[in-house]
Structure formats: structure tokens, C-alpha cells
Amino acid sequence: MTIQLFGKLVRLLMKERMAYRADFILSAFAQIISYAGDYIVIWLFIEQFHNLAGWTWPEIAFLYSIGLFSYAIGASFSFVQMRELEGQVKQGTFETILIKPVNPYFYFVSRGFNLAYIAHIAISGSVLIWAMIKLGLQWTWLDYVYLILALIGGALIQAGLLTAIGAMSFIWVRTGFLFSLFFRLKDFISYPLPIFGSFVQLLLTVGVPLAFINFYPAAFLLSKEALLIPQWAMWAVPAVGPVCYWISYRFWMYSANKYQGAGG
Amino acid sequence: MITYFMFSVKAFTNQLAYRAEVWLRLLGNFVTILIQVEIWKAVIGSGNVDGVTVEQMITYSVINTLLSALLLNGVSSKVDDSLKSGGIASELVRPLSYPLYLLFDGLGNSIYQLTFTVAPSFLIAWLFFGILPPSSAANFIAFLGALIIALIVSFLLGYFISLLAFWFMNHFALSWTLNGLITVFSGSFLPIWFFPHYWASLAKALPFQYMGYVPATIYLGKMTGTQMWQTLALGMGWIAALLVLVQWLWARAVRRLVIQGG
Numbered sequence: 001m002t003i004q005l006f007g008k009l010v011r012l013l014m015k016e017r018m019a020y021r022a023d024f025i026l027s028a029f030a031q032i033i034s035y036a037g038d039y040i041v042i043w044l045f046i047e048q049f050h051n052l053a054g055w056t057w058p059e060i061a062f063l064y065s066i067g068l069f070s071y072a073i074g075a076s077f078s079f080v081q082m083r084e085l086e087g088q089v090k091q092g093t094f095e096t097i098l099i100k101p102v103n104p105y106f107y108f109v110s111r112g113f114n115l116a117y118i119a120h121i122a123i124s125g126s127v128l129i130w131a132m133i134k135l136g137l138q139w140t141w142l143d144y145v146y147l148i149l150a151l152i153g154g155a156l157i158q159a160g161l162l163t164a165i166g167a168m169s170f171i172w173v174r175t176g177f178l179f180s181l182f183f184r185l186k187d188f189i190s191y192p193l194p195i196f197g198s199f200v201q202l203l204l205t206v207g208v209p210l211a212f213i214n215f216y217p218a219a220f221l222l223s224k225e226a227l228l229i230p231q232w233a234m235w236a237v238p239a240v241g242p243v244c245y246w247i248s249y250r251f252w253m254y255s256a257n258k259y260q261g262a263g264g
Numbered sequence: 265m266i267t268y269f270m271f272s273v274k275a276f277t278n279q280l281a282y283r284a285e286v287w288l289r290l291l292g293n294f295v296t297i298l299i300q301v302e303i304w305k306a307v308i309g310s311g312n313v314d315g316v317t318v319e320q321m322i323t324y325s326v327i328n329t330l331l332s333a334l335l336l337n338g339v340s341s342k343v344d345d346s347l348k349s350g351g352i353a354s355e356l357v358r359p360l361s362y363p364l365y366l367l368f369d370g371l372g373n374s375i376y377q378l379t380f381t382v383a384p385s386f387l388i389a390w391l392f393f394g395i396l397p398p399s400s401a402a403n404f405i406a407f408l409g410a411l412i413i414a415l416i417v418s419f420l421l422g423y424f425i426s427l428l429a430f431w432f433m434n435h436f437a438l439s440w441t442l443n444g445l446i447t448v449f450s451g452s453f454l455p456i457w458f459f460p461h462y463w464a465s466l467a468k469a470l471p472f473q474y475m476g477y478v479p480a481t482i483y484l485g486k487m488t489g490t491q492m493w494q495t496l497a498l499g500m501g502w503i504a505a506l507l508v509l510v511q512w513l514w515a516r517a518v519r520r521l522v523i524q525g526g
Contacts, residue, residue, distance in 0.1 A: 023434050030437035030444075037444035041453055048458045049307040177285045177292075184292040187299050195306040200298070 005102075006110050017115055024116075031119035035068065039127060042190070053195045058134040059222055060192070065128035066147075066214040067189050070154030072120035078159040081112035082166025083179055089169045089259070098256070105252055135222070143221060146238070150217035153241030157213050158186075160241070160248035167248070170255040189214055194227060201227060212240040267360060268368040275372025279380075286380050293329055293385040294392075300325035300453065301393050314457065320484050321455075323396045326389045327480040328452040330382045331411070335418035335475060336370040337442065343426035344435035352521070363514070367419055374415065399485025406492050410479035413499040417474045420506040427510060430517040445470075451477030457486065471502040 017024050042064065046057040055063070085108075088094040097104050137143070165178045185208060193201055193215045204211040205228050219226040220234040229237065304321035307313070343366065346352040356362060389395060398404035425442050429435040446452070449472035451459075456467045456477050467473055478495055481487045487495060 023437075026432070026434050026437045027440075030440035034440040034444035034447070037447035040448050044448075044459055044463060045454050047460055048454075049313070052303070053306055174282070174285070177288045181288050181292050181295075184295045187296065191299070191303060196299075196302050200302070 006113075009110055010113060010115075013113060013115060027116060028119035028122070031116075032123045035120065035123045038190075039064070039123075053192045055192045055224070058131045059218075059224075061127050062131040062135065062222065063192065063214050063218040064190055065124040065131060066151065066154060066218055067186075068120055068124035069128060070151045070213055071158050071186075072117040072124065073151070074155035074157070074159035075120075075162065076114045076117040077109045078162040078166070079179075080114050081109050082162050082169075083175070084112070085166045086169040086175050094259075104256060105249060137221075139221075146217070146234075147221060149238035150214075150221075153238035154213035154217070156241030156245040157209055160245035161208070163245070163248040163252050167252040167255040170259040186210060192224075193219075194225060205229075209240050209244060212237055268364050271365055271368040272372035272375065275369045276376045279373060279376040283380070286384075289333075289381045290385055290388065293333070293381065294388060296329045297326055297385075297389050297393065300329070316455075316457070316486075319394065319396055320486075322393050323484060324455060324480045325453075326386065326393070326395055327483055328476045330385055330389075331414060331476060331479060332452060333377045333382055333385075334374045334411075334415065336367070336374065336415055337418040337422035337425075337446070337475075338373075339366050339370050339419055339422040340426035340429070340435060340439055340442075342366065342369070343423075344429060347426075347429065347435075356518070356521075363423060363510070366423065370419060371415075396484065398483050400488075403482055403485050403488065403492070406496060407479055407483040409496055410474070410482050410499070413496065413503065414475050414479055416503050417471055417499065417506070420503065420510060421471070421475075424506065424510050424513070427513040427517045430520055446472050446475060449473065450475040455481065455486075457481075471499075471506070474499050474502065 039061065042060060043057060046052065046060065050056075052060060085094070097108055100107055161182060162179075165175055165182060168175050168178060188196065188200065188204055189210045193204065193211055196204075201211070204215075216226055216229055216234075216237045218224070220231070220237070226234075301322050304318050304325065308316070308318040308321060310318070312318075343352070346355055355365070358365075386395070398407060421442060425438045426435065428438055432438060449467045449470050451467060451473055452475070456464050456473060459467060467477070478487075478499065482492055482495075
């Protein structure tokens, strides 16, 4: 799967989507309403309680938006593809991917590349920029570089976890509820980590590295207490993403190679 | 009636095939409750805010998290599947009421959830976080009534969405919009009594409050006496209004389906 081939594929996917333009716009609009609901609930909450563990509304909006923005990038390469993998394995249609003369993983995720996440990007990007203006940040160019690296790292963590769950399809067959559990766990990172007990903090740092998606980057960028990670280690945080993604990729390839086919 | 009841039994037994997922569901509910408990502990602590204690908010969160597993607004995706596969044609020629079939099928799923996830989750939440008893016998009876209203309202809203999909042909967009409205106006995370004035009046003018805020508030005794019975009566009014609306839409939707051909 070369970059050139991927570019061509995206152009084709766009054509496919734009055949039903009104439908696409309506769906994007509905997703924006739905996520606006999530933002509004947190905003109403802060209106009443002023802050959450010392984090004000623009700070939480910043935290939440990093999580959502990076999710949109990561999920466009993984979520729907991985969720549907189970069905393809069961039906035996997955085999056709294995005989293509390209890396099966990259073919699989690119073919399913999901343009619908544009709605997530639009709302989280707008709120992110609004929060940054509202906070009046005195940033150097290094901070902006850090933010971009953090967004990429966060996207890779989420794509990695979704890929690992998808790989279970080759072994376990039913993955539906594992995805639901992933989203339930992801609710943890909609709020600042310090409100949770040390077990949860440790779990989200060492067990399922969700805290690296948005909490640690936001804490460093906003000069907040980052708990388990010292300030000098801040540049190591965006590196968690590539490592997590690489392990998941290896696991997926290993499982796909072990996979014997559903017969047929 | 027996026929419809058999649809519930069938939905229940279908779900039994996925028993292994019960553990994951319990874990999921536990996580959702834990998050809310920690948030309320962080902002309320050992005192109270506007007369609301942390124990009350924990009970509120448990009721709402578990109630959401029972609600029937997911019915719209079932209709959507039938619409897309064309299976709706054969479902409509059966000599039974399609909405009643959907309702009983949904109830079968809810009874399964009640038995295998809600009841154990309730026990786990009680052990880990503590749950307050209902504030009085009258409130408990009213709470049970509010639960039934919650189920019916959620079913009617889901069914309403699925009928709108006959025109929009985009169930995805409609259900995401509905979910956004439920997130804010059901008060299932943030109770309406904590809303700023304008938002509170808006939430109270909408039916979504019956899917979370009303049952939990009645259980906790934050709403009693005349106000409580009035709220329940208004809920019945919403049910009547939604029933009229879906009946009217249904007649048109079926006609529209015929126009499209089979």
C-alpha cells in the first residue's frame, strides 16, 4: 500500500460518498448535534460547580477536544473496519484480502478508510481552537509542535487499541461487546485524571494507556499537576502512541496469519 | 396477546445465546457508575450542594446507568434493518400489529437485561458504593410508575424516529440526533435541578426527562406529593400525544412504503 495508491483510493471513496451528498451532510450534521450534547452536559456541569479538580470549562473543553480529535483520526483508520471484521471472518469473505499482492493490514484499513469522521474533526477542532483562544495561552512554537505530536500519538493509541480488539475476531469471533467496553473505558478520559482514585490512575497509565491520549499532554501544556509522570518526561508521552500501535499491528498480523479460514 | 408475549420470550431466549458477554456488560456498568461516583465525590465531598448529598448523587447515578440498559429507544435500529433488507414487507403482511410486535420484542430484551445485567449490577453497586433506600413507600410506588412511563416514552421516541426514517431514509442521522437530545435533556448524568434556570425550563418542557431525571428524582424523594403526581400525569399526557403522533405517521408511512414498491 503506497502513499500514491492510498491517495487514489481516498479520491474514489470521496466520489462514492458524494453520490449521496445530502445523506452524507445530514449524517455529519447529526453527529455534530450528538457531540454538542456531550459538550453541553459538561458545560452545564461546570456552570454549577465552577471547576472539576481545579480544571475550568475551557481547560476541560481543551482536554475533551484533544481526546475527540485524536479519536476521529485514529478511528477513521480502524473502528468501522475492525468492527466489521468479525462478520467478514464469519462469512469467509476476509480471505479475498489475503490473496491481494499488498500488505493485508494496510489494504484492509485503507479500503475501509472512513471519511465520515469529518464531523468529529469539525466540532472537536472548533472547540479546541476556541478553548486555546479563551485560555490566552502564551505558547512558543515548541508547544504547538508538542500539541500536534500529542494528537498524532493519541490517534495511534486509539487506532492501536481498536486494532487489537479487531484482531480478536480471528480468535474469539464475537468482538461487539469488547468495543462497547472500550467506549465505556474511554469515558474516563473525558474528565481530568486526578478526580479518580490511584487504582484508576494506574490502570489508565500502565494497563490501558488511555491517559496518554489527552490527559498527560493537556496537563503539560496547561501546566497542571500530571501526577504519575514527571515534567522532564513530557516528551516521552507522544511516543506511547507509536509503540502501542506497533504492538497492535504485530498482534493483528500474527492473528491473521494463524487464521485458518471459516471453511467454505 | 399470547402471540405477542411469545415474541418477548423469543427475544429473551435469543439473548441467552450471548451469556458469556454478561461479565463484560457488568464490568461496563461498573465503569460507568464508578466514573460518576468519582465525579460527584470530587465536587460535593462530605457536605452538600443545594441540599444534595454525595450519597444521593451516587444513588441517582446507579439508577440512571441501569435504567439506560432497559430503555427501548433501540427499537428504531430494528426497524431500520428491516427497511434496508426489505424484510419489512414480510413483517407487515403478518396478521398482527407491527408496533406491538416491536414493543414486546423490545420488552423481552429488557427483561433479559433486568435479570442478567441490571440486577447483578445493582448488587455490585450497592456493595461498592452504597445505594439509598427509596425515600417513602408512596415514592417507591410512584417510582415504579415512572419506570413504566420511561419504558413507554423511550419506545415511542424510538418508534417515532424509525417512522421518520421512511421519509428521510437516514436512520443513522435521526438516531444520533435523538441520542444527543437524550444526553442533555434526560438529565441522566447531570440532574435537571443543577441546570441553570433557562436550561431547566427547556428540559422540563421536553419528554426526555422521563427517561432518567423523573424516575431517579422520585426515588430520592426530591419530588413528592402533588408535584410528583402532576409530573407523572404529564408523563401520561406525553405518552398520549406521542401515540397520536406515531399513529398518524404510521398510516402515512405504510402508504409510502407501498408507493416505493416491494
